[in-house]
Amino acid sequence: MEYGYFFTGFPGFICNQLIREVLKKNELQGIIYVLVLQGMMDKARKERQAIMTELGMKDEAFILIEGDITQPSLMISDDNLEFLNGKVTHVFHLAAIYDLAVPRDIAFRINVKGTDNVNRWVKGLTQLKRYVYFSTAYIVGTREGTLYETELIRPASFKNHYEETKYEAEALVAKLKEDVPITIIRPGIVKGHSQTGETIKFDGPYFMMNFLERLKFLPLLPRLGKGKAYVNLVPIDYIIQATTYLSFLKKGEGKTYHLTDPRPYRASEIYTLLMEELINKKPKGTLPLSVGKLFLSIKPMRKFLGVEKEALDYFTWMGHFDCTYSVNDLEGSGIECPDFKDGLKPMTSFYLKQKDNPNYQIPIL
Known part of the structure; x- marks a missing residue:
């Protein structure tokens, strides 16, 4: 069947770059579906047009869906829910609030409740091949020493509400691993290309x-x-290339990856x-x-x-983040984290x- 790629977090920078890379990796095969807040529709239309023009896509290959992850069923209309259920094969959940100073109630509503709503929707998708969740390496809070990709340990405390709510959200996603084909991405601190x-x-x-x-x-x-x-610190191009590769890698199913600099x-x-x-x-x-x-x-x-x-x-x-699984599974792909100095x-x-x-x-x- 034709792939259907569903993204939250559009028209955000990481999301729009990831869409480009996913399409290129799959030779522009498949349909893009993006969930967009009503207030972001104008910006989303412009970014959609830019991507379509850049990649030579047909109009019907990139579909905007109005919705909101903080609402039940993502506030997607019943008709669209039924339509998407038979079309979506890959879900990339990036929507979150990325701000170290965010108040807890706002962070909890978007990062935790929003992810719970996405999880509930994902569990009902009949054609799903992979659910990719964007977490952060910093869910470790105040834990120190060597921190492993296989660990999901609640720390004694967090440095801010962003870390806390991203931990809570990842914990919800991890509970689905037995029932849903999941890949969890934990980036370091993302910097420019x-x-x-x-x-x-x-x-x-x-x-x-x-x-x-x-x-x-x-x-x-x-x-x-x-x-x-x-x-x-990790550049955006490494995050995008590595995420795309690992999201379609068979042995990436069920794994959590630190997309961090092995030589920080x-x-x-x-x-x-x-x-x-x-x-x-x-x-x-x-x-x-x-x-x-x-x-x-x-x-x-x-x-x-x-x-x-x-x-x-x-x-x-x-x-210190151990990224052994990431480095090993990316071996042979030509994808590695560039040196910060470069x-x-x-x-x-x-x-x-x-x-x-x-x-x-x-x-x-």
Whole structure:
């Protein structure tokens, strides 16, 4: 039968890039179905047209479905539910709120309740070949040491509500593994494309860049804390290529993958590399993280610096992600995580071009 690929999270950047890669891998065979919030329809139509034009797709090969993961049956009409049931073979659930500072009630409603609703719908699909769920490697919360793909252990605490609700959501998905062909993807901190630097928003490592750019007028800039923690950054192109490959790999069924950098850099190394590339300076001295957190507790200060205070927690977290299953199952595919240094120039170049564009800067609350 013809493949039917169903995506949540459209027209988001990761989702639209994944759609392109899935179609290319399968030689443009199959129909794309995307779930779109009513308020995002105009943006979704534009992105749909861009993908269709780029890949030479026919109009009937890319279908927008209005709905909402936070509502029962995803708020899909009865006619569409019946139609999709016989057409959908692969589900890619990416819709979530990705924000370290998100309030718990909003994160729970979207990330946990929304995933529960998707799960309930997926269980009823009669033609399903694979359900791919986008989690995060950081569901480990405050657990430290070596962290394995085979583990799903609730930590004693979480660094923020994003981590907590993504853990709860993945736990719900994992319960379906005996009944549904599932692949769980746990990315590290996603950054821009390794060759073009393209991204859709400046969060994660870009908070460091905002900090450096806005304080470059100072005669010297200190390190933030000792910076011994490893910060696991992965470019979007690696995430997209690896996810697509593993989603159609037979032995990927039932597995959870850390799409993380097997050779990550320490926070201090990343900070120094970004400073040298971005503002041509080297750090002098050290500012204790406790002082940094104090400054970022002041709303005008964190808005000026363009940094969420929650981001500093990742400068001291001493965890390391084992990604043996990912590396082994990707062997022979030609897909591997690029070295952070290799993508440094395009990353900073893209940032400098767009740093004053409000569409890339996330609201700092």
